[in-house]
Amino acid sequence: xxxxxxxxxxxxxxxxxxxxxxxxxxxxxGLSPRLLSDVKLATSEACTNAIVHAYEDGERGxxxxxxxxxxxxxxLVVTVTDGGRGIAPRIDxxxxxxxxxxxxxxxxxxxIREGPGGGTxxxxxxxxxxxxxx
Amino acid sequence: xxxxxEIVCGPVLQRVLPRIVxxxxxxxxxxxxxxxxxxxxxxxxxxxxxxxxxxxxxxxxEARADRAVTLELxxxxxxxxxxxxxxxxxxxxxxxxxxxxxxELVDREGGTTIVIVLGPVAPSC
Numbered sequence: 001x002x003x004x005x006x007x008x009x010x011x012x013x014x015x016x017x018x019x020x021x022x023x024x025x026x027x028x029x030g031l032s033p034r035l036l037s038d039v040k041l042a043t044s045e046a047c048t049n050a051i052v053h054a055y056e057d058g059e060r061g062x063x064x065x066x067x068x069x070x071x072x073x074x075x076l077v078v079t080v081t082d083g084g085r086g087i088a089p090r091i092d093x094x095x096x097x098x099x100x101x102x103x104x105x106x107x108x109x110x111x112i113r114e115g116p117g118g119g120t121x122x123x124x125x126x127x128x129x130x131x132x133x134x
Numbered sequence: 135x136x137x138x139x140e141i142v143c144g145p146v147l148q149r150v151l152p153r154i155v156x157x158x159x160x161x162x163x164x165x166x167x168x169x170x171x172x173x174x175x176x177x178x179x180x181x182x183x184x185x186x187x188x189x190x191x192x193x194x195x196e197a198r199a200d201r202a203v204t205l206e207l208x209x210x211x212x213x214x215x216x217x218x219x220x221x222x223x224x225x226x227x228x229x230x231x232x233x234x235x236x237x238e239l240v241d242r243e244g245g246t247t248i249v250i251v252l253g254p255v256a257p258s259c
Contacts, residue, residue: 001142007137021150
């Protein structure tokens with residue numbers, strides 16, 4: 001069931017808006033503070049990746065960032081989609097490359113695929129209750 | 135800054151809309167009393183939307199911040215938009231949203247949009 005779809009400009013200041021919106025969704029689902037923190041951090045990372053890497057300088061103004069939150073039977077699925085240039089190696093990247101491993105560590109599952117408009121779609125699935133500590 | 139959103143009515147809208155309004159109010163540099171007014175408006179609209187549209191319906195929202203916060207809700211059938219506004223009433227305080235913000239019903243292709251503008255000063259001041 002779709003809970004939220006939010007479409008914004010891919011600008012750095014919009015990450016705060018996405019975090020707030022996702023916080024509201026997590027609260028409504030009764031996520032624990034730790035799980036909610038994981039969801040916010042992973043979603044922020046996915047949005048930041050889109051903002052930093054999806055668009056060439058000067059293209060960003062015409063781009064979009066779409067965040068979708070949906071409830072599955074025992075999970076929250078958050079999808080971040082951009083309309084940018086897709087996944088490609090960047091030798092000029094100044095990042096440490098920690099974003100995707102961090103998202104993978106925080107989420108139950110992570111799927112990265114080409115978006116419907118040719119950009120990148122990052123789908124993150126989170127449990128609604130904390131997994132038991134092994 | 136501007137955004138478009140679809141938010142399912144019920145607990146999600148009740149928690150998400152005030153947060154969106156809060157961020158936009160900060161961007162618009164509204165004074166703290168108007169931020170508080172904006173949160174009241176968001177709470178009233180969320181509750182009225184749930185009562186009017188039902189739990190599983192999605193409310194369409196376009197929002198922007200410049201020198202004011204503008205929320206556009208809809209399009210909705212005109213009678214539903216009017217009913218939603220009526221449902222923001224409180225017995226002792228009347229129609230909260232219209233007391234705290236400028237409200238207009240705008241007929242557009244696809245239905246009626248409720249346009250709510252929260253400026254730096256309340257309409258009655």
